[in-house]
Amino acid sequence: MNKERIREIVEEIVKDSFKKSKMVPIAASNRHIHLSPEHVDRLFGRGYELTKLKDLSQPNQFAAKETVTLIGPKGKIQNVRVLGPARGRTQVEVSLFDGFTLGVKPPIRNSGDILGSEPITIQGPRGQLTINEGLICAARHIHMDTNDGKIFGVQDGDLVQVKVDGVRGVIFTNVLIRVSPKYKLEMHIDLDEANAAGIKNGQLGEIIGFESPKQVGGE
Known part of the structure; x- marks a missing residue:
């Protein structure tokens, strides 16, 4: 088995573990x-x-x-x-x-x-x-593809809570779920939010619950 295939297998295992534990990678948007x-x-x-x-x-x-x-x-x-x-x-x-x-x-x-x-x-x-x-x-939101939505048990337009651990750990509320075949799993927050919570790109957050009511996302 070559190194490239080993890398692909490791990435698949890591992604699968994210989904089973409802973990999502976070990115701060400038x-x-x-x-x-x-x-x-x-x-x-x-x-x-x-x-x-x-x-x-x-x-x-x-x-x-x-x-x-x-x-x-x-x-x-x-x-x-x-x-x-x-x-x-x-x-x-x-x-x-x-x-x-x-x-x-x-x-x-x-x-x-x-x-x-x-x-x-x-x-x-x-x-x-x-x-x-x-x-x-x-607004803070999570992109995910259709299969991710099924695994996470969420639908496009759902609002969820996301917990992020750390020295300045925080629970984000009103996080919009955006599901589409064209998306890749990732939560987006802005720099103000990232700096306030000490979050670095690639850090993981955990979906811990739903908000109510639902709302539909934009473009």
């Missing part, structure tokens, strides 16, 4: 932006294509080499990473602390739920634009 094709053109030039910097944990998603500057009433944040591929509507995800820096109050929303959210000005190398809505603080 501020970033998803751009519509129209806004890619306006910020970077007509016909511009985003350039992949590296793949993200979720299949077919990537961090682009391109960055933009966010401009608010009281300040600005430079070098905000663009994520690809381009999607239907522009969405900017920041932390609550970032909101203080910009002078805005981003609502805590599920991804895709941007109706009535905060406006923000976006500066690119070839242009500037202001969106009337689209700035949010992303």
Whole structure:
């Protein structure tokens, strides 16, 4: 048996143990932006294509080499990473602390739920634009594929509690479950949450119970 096959077997065993104990790996998301094709053109030039910097944990998603500057009433944040591929509507995800820096109050929303959210000005190398809505603080959530959902006994839109051990151990409530064949098992929190609980990327959390009522996730 070659080393590659041994590595694959070990990974399968580790993943299986996560699911049996309802453990999920956690990743802290830094501020970033998803751009519509129209806004890619306006910020970077007509016909511009985003350039992949590296793949993200979720299949077919990537961090682009391109960055933009966010401009608010009281300040600005430079070098905000663009994520690809381009999607239907522009969405900017920041932390609550970032909101203080910009002078805005981003609502805590599920991804895709941007109706009535905060406006923000976006500066690119070839242009500037202001969106009337689209700035949010992303609600904590767990991505998982359909098979994971069955193993964990959860459905898309469920809300659960997740316990994280450590010196600053915490129980996260209102964690949205997002189930889709295109997802890979991972819990996403923002940097404010990660820093407050002393959580590092790849650390494990345990699903310990359900919240009520259920709610449906966004995009």
